[in-house]
Amino acid sequence: MKNWSLLTLIAVAVASLSFSTAPAKTPAKKKRSVAAASRTVVFPVAGKSRILDKWGASRGGGVRRHKGIDIHARKGTPVVALADGRIVERAHTPIGGKTLWLKSATHPWTAYYAHLDKQYVTEGQYVRKGQVIGTVGNTGNARTTPPHLHFGVARGKSWVNPLPFVKNAPKVAAKTSTKKKATAKRSTRGRKARR
Numbered sequence: 090m091k092n093w094s095l096l097t098l099i100a101v102a103v104a105s106l107s108f109s110t111a112p113a114k115t116p117a118k119k120k121r122s123v124a125a126a127s128r129t130v131v132f133p134v135a136g137k138s139r140i141l142d143k144w145g146a147s148r149g150g151g152v153r154r155h156k157g158i159d160i161h162a163r164k165g166t167p168v169v170a171l172a173d174g175r176i177v178e179r180a181h182t183p184i185g186g187k188t189l190w191l192k193s194a195t196h197p198w199t200a201y202y203a204h205l206d207k208q209y210v211t212e213g214q215y216v217r218k219g220q221v222i223g224t225v226g227n228t229g230n231a232r233t234t235p236p237h238l239h240f241g242v243a244r245g246k247s248w249v250n251p252l253p254f255v256k257n258a259p260k261v262a263a264k265t266s267t268k269k270k271a272t273a274k275r276s277t278r279g280r281k282a283r284r
Contacts, residue, residue: 129195130171131219132255133202133240136263138162138225140252141237156248157201157241158255164206164236166225169261170216171200171254179212185239186228191216198249201241204231219261 132138138160170191177199178190185203189210192199206226216222227236242251 130254130258131169132258132260133168133171133200134160134162134225134238135167135169135221135261136162138166138238140256157203157239158252159237159239160225161235161237162225164224164226166236167221167261167263168202168205168223168225168238170218170220170222171258172196172218174200174216176210176212176214176216176222179208179210182229184230186231187223187226188229189222191222198242198244198254200251201239201243203239203241204228204237206236 139162140158141161172191172193172195174191174193174195176189177192178188180188182188185201187203187205187208189202189205189208190199191202194215202223204226205223205228207224208222209224210216210222225236225238227234231237231239240251240255242249242254
């Protein structure tokens with residue numbers, strides 16, 4: 090009888106361990122793919138910028154959730170292709186304003202750029218990682234907000250948090266335009282002449 094009780098106790102213990110609930114973990118393969126992506130892309134805004142609004146923040150009075158990140162920078166700051174790929178859509182919509190969709194050539198996702206001030210590429214155009222494709226703005230429903238890039242990532246028909254893809258990505262240096270350089274040279278010459 091003692092053996093029977095001991096066997097029952099062991100069986101119950103083994104069964105209870107198999108039903109314990111460990112916290113759900115992100116599959117290792119998915120973690121590796123996001124980490125690998127962050128090493129093969131560049132940050133979507135060149136030069137000085139900062140992320141203010143993150144994934145999941147309330148929008149529309151709590152009606153919807155933010156499906157991207159907002160990267161704030163001065164209006165006209167260059168926006169770059171974070172990876173090699175093709176511009177699959179260029180649009181001007183009431184919500185996103187001037188938008189671009191970039192289908193990565195090497196990753197299973199599409200990047201979404203919204204509220205652009207300028208769009209420098211055309212639909213169907215192949216772009217290289219780091220290439221300037223537009224500039225930061227506040228078009229669409231961002232007309233009353235400070236200039237920023239709304240940046241999103243879609244896998245198929247599902248939005249995913251883009252922050253892990255870009256938070257450790259290197260930034261491309263912002264280049265001063267020829268027009269700005271010429272203006273700066275003229276104003277410097279004028280100061281020297283006045284001295």
